[in-house]
Each structure stands twice: as structure tokens, then as C-alpha cells.
Amino acid sequence: MSLVWGIRSGDEGAMATLYDRYSSLVYAVALRVLGETGAAEDVLQEVFMQLWRNPAAFDSGRGNLGAWLGVITRNRAIDGLRKRRPETDIADVVVSVEPDMADAAERSRAMEKVRGALVGMPEAQRSALEMAYFEGLTHTEIAAKTGEPLGTIKTRIRAGLQALRKVFEA
Amino acid sequence: MSAHQQFADDLALLALGTLQGDERVALEKHMEGCPACRRELERLRGDTALLALSASGPKPPQRSRERLLKAIAQEPRAKKIPARRSSSNFKPWLAAVAFLLLAGFFWRQSDRLAQRVAQLQDESVQQQAQLERAREVVSTLTSTDAMRVTLVAAQTPPQPQGKAIYVRERASLIFLASNLVSLPPQKAYELWLIR
């Protein structure tokens, strides 16, 4: 937990601090989804500009900023990938997550745990989860791609998400 | 099978933003009356944030940072300030010995506060006394007719100063400020708590 105030010249300084802390995470997510550096840089810019324009969208009482930015970034990038208009207003996104991602060391520990959990998953589960998350495919699209029943795909995705959660509950 | 179980898989898809059509409409309708599902949706969104963490790669290029800072410099914050952050316009107050004092409390949930007050009333005399003392401190801090004096070495010009005392567990924050420079109309001071 840290306390930062932007004083005197508005809060450009506070934004720079936030950028230095979270830009790697935001950029990595955008790049993973979009696969192209120029587009990822645009999403990075957009996400931080959103925060600048509407800091109240992030409800600090209900989640941590790193997690929230991760979710916002992925959603923005998917919207870009699928050429659709942004679906949710960022203010509607509430995220609650256990690990505190403000600290770089904490974040890299969490990262290791998540990667470990993904590696430990059955291949079909991991790939359903990643197709839904990083490609924004619907369960219908995933089912068509893999030739498996809709219900199976749905259940896999949920079980996959919960498996990630469990890693942090231990 | 309870309604939650029926919707469990769909909640995960909604968290991922990939639930469409009738299924989405049905789930959203159910959630209006179901706090448990709304909570679970938040948790699932948190789980998707964990997935975001599995992405790794090179750092963004330096030009991205410059681009952002340039953009925000060109787009000053609107003067409308969100209520949930502590913010105020400070004006220098009277002369050199006069100090502006601002105390604010964040109580995360007012019902929790009410409960807490009720609890305290039921508890021992000793706690009552402690509470009284706490109240005295607060009322001294917040009193409009309180005299505030900061002692500094002679010949020291008044320095802008801000002090924040924050207790995470209680979600309470006291901010004291003095001699802050008055801002142009479009600017406001903000205090950010970043987690």
C-alpha cells in the first residue's frame, strides 16, 4: 500500500508513477491478445488515458488497481481484435482478487503461481481457457473449433478459472 | 438444482465477456435479485485478472511513456472531482500564523460505522472512555474555531505542507494541510491511495 499525491500541477506525477508500476503488465496483456506491438502500444495509451480521464471508474475500496487494469486491458484489446465497439464502460468493471499486485516482487510471485497452475491443467482445459481469454472466442466458437459439446467447453472454462483461484487460496 | 448451480458456468463466461444472447439476458436478470451471483462474478473477474498475469513479454518502448505523459499534459483533468477521493481546493488562510487544517474521514461503509457505534455503546466503561477520547481528538481536529499553530524557526518563510495519516484496517484517513499554494480554477488537489 502506498500513498501518492499529485500536488501542484494536477497529478501528472501520480500518473507517471502508476505508469511505471503497471505499464509492463498492461503492455504484456495487450501484446498477447493483439500480437502486434503498434496495436498493443495504442491499447496501453488508451487504458491509461481512460484512467486519467475517469479515475473514479476504479473503485479502490473493492479491488486492486493492477488486477483492474489487467481486466480492462484485456477487454479493450479483445474489442480491438474482434473489431467491436467497447462493450462495457470501465466504471462497471469490479474486480476482486487476492494477490496484491502493486508490488513488483509480489506480482512476479503471483505470475509464477499462475503459470504453474496453467502448466498443471489438463491441456484441453488450458487451451479452452486461453482461447476464451486471449482470443475472446465464445464457447460456441470454441466448440466449433474443437468439435466438442458446448456444455463441456463451458464447464472447462469455469473449472479452469477456479483452478487459478485455488492456487491463491492455499 | 439451485439457480446458482444452473448459472455457474454462464457466470464464468460473463466474466470473460463472451456470454451472448438469451443466456446473457437470463443470467443478468437472475443476478439482479441474487447478490451471491454478483459476488461470484466479481471473484471470477478477479480470476481472469490472474490469467492476465500469465502474459509476459518485453517492456513497452520508452516512446509509449513519453506519448502518455504528453497526452495527459495536453488534457488537464476536468475540475469535476470524484467524491470518493479526498480532494479539496485549499486557499491560504489569514496570515502567516494561520493554518488551514483539513480533516477527513473515510468510512468505507456507513452501516458498519453505525454497527460499530452500537457495539461500542454496549461495551465496557473503559471502551466508552476511549471512545470519548477519540471523539475529543476528532472534534478538536475538525473544529472550525480551533486555533492551529505550527512552530518553525524564526525567519523561515511559510512552507506548503501536507500530512496524511491513514489506517488501512479502519479505512480511515486524516489529512492535514497548511500553506498550500492556491490553484488556478481548473486545478484541484487530489490525494490518491494506490493499492
Ligand SMILES: [Zn+2]
Ligand atoms: Zn444466483
